Amino acid sequence: MTTPPAFFCGAIKTAVERLDWPGHPEIAWGTVGALRDRVLEGERPAVIVVSDDALERLAARGLIRREAILKLGLAGTGLALREGAPRRPIDTPDAFRAALLAAESIGWAEGSSGATAGKHFEAVIEKLGIADAVRAKAKLVRFGVEAVAACGRGEVELAVSQVTEIVNRPGVSLLGEFPPPYDLATGYAAAPVADGAQAEAILAMLGSPAMRNALDAIGFRQERAP
Structure with missing residues (x-):
């Protein structure tokens, strides 16, 4: 099986969909962990x-060169709210905990799939002491975008993702970022x-003003200089 030339994680999917990118390369979409592991296992x-950590x-x-890395920005972790569902505050730990307990159902990507937001959320509900209650009403999927899509279809009240x-x-709608x-x-x-040449062309598009605008439009934040 031929390896696609682009391995992209879901955090930039909406931005890429907004681009006018004629003849764009075949893209393998996946979680950060899954894509990282494919490269570690020999795919090129x-x-x-993927994430900075990956x-x-x-x-x-020795599989990539640090000096060749192109920074794209920071993405927060938040909750998607089903259209028409009641909005609850989540700006404090107590309010966040209460909102999770009050929700009829919650979707997220399993941490074991390598999903950044899902793995973090599973750690958070453990710290909040509500893991069993939340898991009892969970819809678990492979990717965060799938959880958000399920929320949009009315299958869950809340979804966790970037x-x-x-x-x-x-x-x-975005209910808010985790407090x-x-x-x-x-x-x-x-x-x-x-x-x-193919890598150069892909990086040129990812670093273009059009991509920067698309990333800004979906909530990416510029990383602050150290």
């Missing part, structure tokens, strides 16, 4: 887009895995 796409692991194995996978999706100390902003970036 032209370019991979790229660091690949760099430590904010960038919630904004501008049909049938849902401190349970918030999580994940840095995402691109890096060439195989050098060549």
Whole structure:
């Protein structure tokens, strides 16, 4: 089986869909963990887009060059709300906990699939002491965007995902990001895995003003300089 030239995680999917990118390469969409592991196991796409942490692991194995990394920005972790469902505050830990308990159903991507938001959410509900109650009304999927889509179809009241996978999706609105100390902003970036013209072309599009505008439109934040 031929390896697609682009390995992209779901956090940038909506932005890529907004681009006018004629003749774009075949894209393998997946969770951060799944895409990282495919490269660790020997697959060589032209370019991979995953979290900063995942790229660091690949760099430590000599599979990408740190100096070639293209930063894309930060994505917060939030809750999608089904259209027409009651809005509840989630701006404090107590309000957040109460909203999760009050929801009829909650969808998220299983942490074991390598989903960044799902893995974080599972740790949060353990810390809040409500893991059993929340899991009893869970709809577990492979990708955060699938949970958001299920929310948009009315199958769950709330969905957990990156904010960038919630904004501008049909049938849902952003209820809000997780409150401190349970918030999580994940840095995402691109890096060439195989050098060549195809990698250069993909990176040029990912670094273009059009892509920057698309990322901004779905809630990506620019990373602050150290």
